[in-house]
Amino acid sequence: MKKWLFNPFMYIAGTKSLFIGLAIMAATATIGFYSHTHFDGVVDMHNGRISALPFYFWEQLIDWGTVVVIFFITGKIFSKSSIRFIDVAGTMAMARWVAIFSAVIGFGINAPNVMPHSTDDILKVITPSFVLFGLLSLVFIIWMIALMYNAFRVSCNMKGSQATGLFILSLIIAEIISKLEIYILYSKTI
Amino acid sequence: MQKNLPHICPSCSSTLKVKSLVCEKCATEVTGVFNLPLLASLTQQEQDFIVAFVKSSGSLKIMAQQLGLSYPTVRNLLDDIILKIETNQKNQK
Secondary structure (H helix, E strand, C coil), X not given: CHHHHHCHHHCCCHHHHHHHHHHHHHHXXXXXXXXXXXXXXXXXXXXXXXXXXXXXXXXXXHHHHHHHHHHHHHHHHHCCCCCCHHHHHHHHHHHHHHHHHHHHHHHHHCCCCCCCCCHHHHHHHCCHHHHHHHHHHHHHHHXXXXXXXXXXXXXXXXXXXXXXXXXHHHHHHHHHHHHHHHHHHHHHHC | CCCCCCCECCCCCCECEEEEEECCCCCCEEEEEXXXXXHHHCCHHHHHHHHHHHHCCCXXXXXXXXXXXXXXXXXXXXXXXXXXXXXXXXXXX
């Protein structure tokens, strides 16, 4: 059971995991649209801003696509195995499945559509339910990172401290690039 | 009880050699110093994997289906065995 929760890639990878992952990502984007939950970075989740439906899908694609490209390049450089693009793409898509819970939790956070400008505004936003659902979403983000780490280990055959170091480095690079891409997406369309 | 063939010296951790072979039927014994077959240095699980790999004509996809594992998991297992064999080969030289 623990393996299925944290490392399902031992059993499912490639095309199968790609289709499962893409289907759940589409569902996450749709739920995110209704709960106003944005995934505006590889491991980011923000609630409140109201946008058109396509933006939620673009965010999912950018997050996943950036992770796939960065981790595939890392795997190609450092792995001694002949890794396949479809395995990296499939496992990384499936690793994002828990984000759907964060999108659902977004209904409970109910953050305002505008940035708070004063301390009073901030205090109005930080309600007990905001903190509770915020912490809950953090749990799912950590779970997603654990899944991504195992996806990287299995798809690129990485082990030990090398796997951990390269994963952290690649994740930071992917996060920065995805943030830039999403910034460009919004700035070009507004 | 299934006995595992030891290949590492319990005293100094060097690779063991075969000193004698015996015919169970007529008790003829051959003595000398022979290298252990390369695959004998692998664990039973790794040997079973190699047998399954050969039986599936070297198809990792078929093996993945048979073992109920994903393709990269099976490839990783194979790569680990290859690495172990290469290390053992270097040590035997």
